[in-house]
Amino acid sequence: MTPSQLQTVSEAADDIRRLISQSDLPGASAVLTPLSVPEIVELVDRLGIEDAAIVYRLLAKSRAIDVFEALSPGTRGELVRALRNVEITALFAEMDPDDRVWLLDELPASVAPQLLRGLTRRERELTAGMLGYPQDSIGRRMSPEFVTAHPHLTVAETLTRVRAALDSAETVYTLPVTDSGRRVVGVVSLRDLMSASDDDLVSELMRDAHIADVMEDAEAAARRTTDYGLLAMPVVDSEQRLVGILTIDDAARILKQEESEDAARQGGVEPLRRSYLSTPIRRLVRSRVVWLLVLAVGATLTVQVLDAFEATLAQLTVLALFVPLLIGTGGNTGNQAATTVTRSLALGEVTPRDVMRVLSREVRVGFCLGLLLGTLGFVLAGLIYEWHIGLVIGLTLVAVCTVAASIGGIMPLAARAIKVDPAVFSNPFITTFVDATGLIIYFLIAKAVLGI
Structure with a gap:
């Protein structure tokens, strides 16, 4: 609009x-x-x-x-x-x-x-x-109202069937072609039918069909429909019999809803079921408060780490100045990795079986990012404070970025493996976990380098 x-x-x-x-x-x-x-x-x-x-x-x-x-x-x-x-x-x-x-x-x-x-x-x-x-199956989102063609029918006979079903069929632009047992053997487009001679057989015009199993995940089926640019995809049961079709507009609606839910959960809120301006205040509060409570409880890990290393901070208070920088960098690195992998999961580019390949890649990506940021942190902190402080900051950034990218990369895969929405285990939880882990790494490196 x-x-x-x-x-x-x-x-x-x-x-x-x-x-x-x-x-x-x-x-x-x-x-x-x-x-x-x-x-x-x-x-x-x-x-x-x-x-x-x-x-x-x-x-x-x-x-x-x-x-x-x-x-x-x-x-x-x-x-x-x-x-x-x-x-x-x-x-x-x-x-x-x-x-x-x-x-x-x-x-x-x-x-x-x-x-x-x-x-x-x-x-x-x-x-x-x-x-x-x-x-969440495509059987719940398909349309059971469709018109079919048969291989032995002529174009004229098929067009007559189409005209008779115009008022009831979900779409007539792509027709599933079925045999006598209602099994899908191909598809034919209305364009091809209208451009052919009346005496041509459907078997001469039809092409291979992309099909979806009725129990298949709705998002996966919708993604394939849009990726292949299909106007409609036949949906079949376990015996390959036609039970419905998924049209491109329904596929787009499924993906829009799924992506809205993922975007909301990655931000630590429950998805709204209607537009923001018309959602009552109490519902906005309810969509956020549970996540805030969960994340607040998780943040106590960070408090406990700070408490455990209180003596270290007391000996060299300058270390406290870099805490926001380090945990912020770690959280952002983890979120970047999680967002990338979650998106790849949605597109079918990776599966939980690829966990070791993803981990290997994210370890290397995190190390490279940490090396770049760590070098910058070493130079700046060394010039402003002392070189041994710069060394602590540089080494911590290398370690934190490597760990954060690794965690951010594998958590969405772990979530999918246990059949949980990857977005639920995405940015908010990763940030909380990486904050605590990053502080532990920071103080351990500081104790080792500074001897405190």
């Missing part, structure tokens, strides 16, 4: 709040009329949930569905809680099965049976089938 559009939405949000406070709903409706669907989505994200629910009720039905489908899963969940039961049921029935599952994942489990009862039998079976797959 352009800056001018954001400015328009910001002004509209201010007008909407004022008009709702004055109970001027016709005026609020007039403000909404010229706005596009993306602008209304941004507007809803900027309003409190009570005002957002009022805005949503002012929209025409067709426009309301478009807006609802464009909202983030978290915002959808809160909006549903603010709407009346009859509104929720009607809205739920209009959604695609994969969008229903996204929504149900944001709502209390007790709400699901009530919403599912309002669906037709076919829609209820499609949605309930997806709910049976694990939370």
Whole structure:
């Protein structure tokens, strides 16, 4: 969205709040009329949930569905809680099965049976089938509504099938080609079908298919879809039978949510389920306080190290001046390594089996960084203070950077190995651990070099 559009939405949000406070709903409706669907989505994200629910009720039905489908899963969940039961049921029935599952994942489990009862039998079976797959699997994010082609069909026959399924299929731009047992044997694009002769067979046009197993991790499947530039990827069960498709827009939505969660946890907060401006203060506090408490407890390690080396500091107080520099450098080095490896994990460039290769590389990278910074620290500290102080600082920087890079590199891999989000064990925990380790290294080197 352009800056001018954001400015328009910001002004509209201010007008909407004022008009709702004055109970001027016709005026609020007039403000909404010229706005596009993306602008209304941004507007809803900027309003409190009570005002957002009022805005949503002012929209025409067709426009309301478009807006609802464009909202983030978290915002959808809160909006549903603010709407009346009859509104929720009607809205739920209009959604695609994969969008229903996204929504149900944001709502209390007790709400699901009530919403599912309002669906037709076919829609209820499609949605309930997806709910049976694990939370993070692609089976829970695929679309079970698709149109297929068969190798022995002609182009004309296939296009007839496509036209008949236009209203129900998730996409028709890429068609899975299946045999008589519903096993995927290839894919064919709508472009190829439309450019071929009516009598050509699908078997002459189809190409090999990239497929995803229904139990595969959703992020991994989404990543492959975007990496290969696919409009849609067939999803199959353990017997290679087609059960759904993953479209490029759903893949992008999965990756956006996963990357938002990783970015939040790397910063030591829980991810917000809706936009920052519309998130209540109590929820912002709740998303941060647990991590702060955990990290505060972890920081007591640093206090204990300082207490253990109190006599060393008392003998040469100049050592205390370099504590912030050393632990800050160590924490930053560890965070850089963790961020790099976490990103490589997400892209599938490394796996937990590569732990020794990663460790070997990060030891060398950390040593080189430490050598560069240590040389600079030795010269500056030696010129300002004494050369033996410079030697302590230089050696400590070499050791701290090497250790920090090594720890930062292997912790995301260890987290993935025990099936924990690598971002959870990323920057905040690494910083806390490296602070304590770096101080121990610092004081041990100081005692050895200075003889105190």
